[in-house]
Amino acid sequence: MDSAALRQSWSQFSAAGPEAAKYFYATLFVMAPEARSMFPTNMQYQEDKLLKALGHIITHLDDPAALAVFARRLGADHRRFHGEDQRGNPVALGPRHYGWVGQALLATLERFLGPGWTPALQEQWAAAYESVSQLMLAGAAESERSSPPFWEAEVLGAERRRSDVAVFTVRPNYLCNYAPGQSLPVQVPQLRLWRYLSPANAPRADGTIEFHVRATGRFSTHVVRRLGTGDRLLLGHPTGTALSSYDRAPHLPLLLIAGGTGVAPLRAVAEALQQGPGRRTTLVVGGRTPEDLYDDKALAQLASMPAAGAWQGGGAGWLRYVPTVEVGWGWQGAVGKAVETALRLGPWEETEVLVCGSPEMTRETVSVLTRSGVRPERILTESYDHSLYPPLAEASTAVPGDFSWTGAR
Numbered sequence: 440m441d442s443a444a445l446r447q448s449w450s451q452f453s454a455a456g457p458e459a460a461k462y463f464y465a466t467l468f469v470m471a472p473e474a475r476s477m478f479p480t481n482m483q484y485q486e487d488k489l490l491k492a493l494g495h496i497i498t499h500l501d502d503p504a505a506l507a508v509f510a511r512r513l514g515a516d517h518r519r520f521h522g523e524d525q526r527g528n529p530v531a532l533g534p535r536h537y538g539w540v541g542q543a544l545l546a547t548l549e550r551f552l553g554p555g556w557t558p559a560l561q562e563q564w565a566a567a568y569e570s571v572s573q574l575m576l577a578g579a580a581e582s583e584r585s586s587p588p589f590w591e592a593e594v595l596g597a598e599r600r601r602s603d604v605a606v607f608t609v610r611p612n613y614l615c616n617y618a619p620g621q622s623l624p625v626q627v628p629q630l631r632l633w634r635y636l637s638p639a640n641a642p643r644a645d646g647t648i649e650f651h652v653r654a655t656g657r658f659s660t661h662v663v664r665r666l667g668t669g670d671r672l673l674l675g676h677p678t679g680t681a682l683s684s685y686d687r688a689p690h691l692p693l694l695l696i697a698g699g700t701g702v703a704p705l706r707a708v709a710e711a712l713q714q715g716p717g718r719r720t721t722l723v724v725g726g727r728t729p730e731d732l733y734d735d736k737a738l739a740q741l742a743s744m745p746a747a748g749a750w751q752g753g754g755a756g757w758l759r760y761v762p763t764v765e766v767g768w769g770w771q772g773a774v775g776k777a778v779e780t781a782l783r784l785g786p787w788e789e790t791e792v793l794v795c796g797s798p799e800m801t802r803e804t805v806s807v808l809t810r811s812g813v814r815p816e817r818i819l820t821e822s823y824d825h826s827l828y829p830p831l832a833e834a835s836t837a838v839p840g841d842f843s844w845t846g847a848r
Contacts, residue, residue, distance in 0.1 A: 477520045496509070541568045588675075593610050601730060609672055613646070616677070621677040623677050624678070630658060637651075682793055692719045697796060713747060726763075763775055787808070791817055794820045
């Protein structure tokens, strides 16, 4: 395989950007109409993810091990995509869809490379696509031996905590294993959209999962305003390796800093710690006003519980919970941004730090912490970025522990 020729042609092709992606999907849907129902109505983000995923594959052609890991992960994740044929019958993603995608890709390359699209280059691209598609199918087959393509989950309870924030408890049709700090792709079938949500609880014996959702876009607004008890969701396979790595240095104290619904995965981590020996942990949750601290009662209760895995008489006081607000009339607690309050509670030079919130909050928090002396490799982050596809974000991570994910919108 001539990786240099593929990279050179990819550089020329990718210059077309969204126009090339639109042409690809138009070609695919003409070639295979049933594939259209596997995708959302608004294809903007899907087009962007296509180009980034292809770019990642092309740039890793000379690293077969990394490419195989990524392609297999991609294939396993794609098992959850499904649609309907022209008669309304359910259709699962299968080998024939990979064939159609390959044909559409080659047709798109021919369209945008023009005279540069030679028979030799076509052969190179066809071989490269065949290799990657086989890796994806192998990843899907391996995943199929141990888990379903997705879980069906019933909404057991829906509680509005604020006008734009709701908390949902769901029960999958059978056990869905995940690690505290990970996220799950979630679909409301009526919308045909998959968005990533982090469970706000450590895995429970009864299998129920709690999600926190803030209305910021089409998906999340629909969930907050319309989802109710008895409704159905689909859950995909868990993803995320950053926050779920919270126990990589269990001998060190742990600092958790959250903003908004970013508190959800950090609460799951804290619950898991409570079920163990009780690692010394500080949880700082920030908000603009006291109203933003929508999960305060549950967190305060968690902080009052002794560590279940500690020796009798020990494990109390393992969690220091500090809510903080920037403004609040009559507020008796800490005042300031979450990172400002955290620094006053320090020092944190020899501490593992987990940060979760909006991209802006995450960037600012990490910047302030590193300036204060916390080493970047000690900081694990997860931020809400709708433009990134988690398997791609994980594979593309440049900074150890840093992971940006697709938040619910």
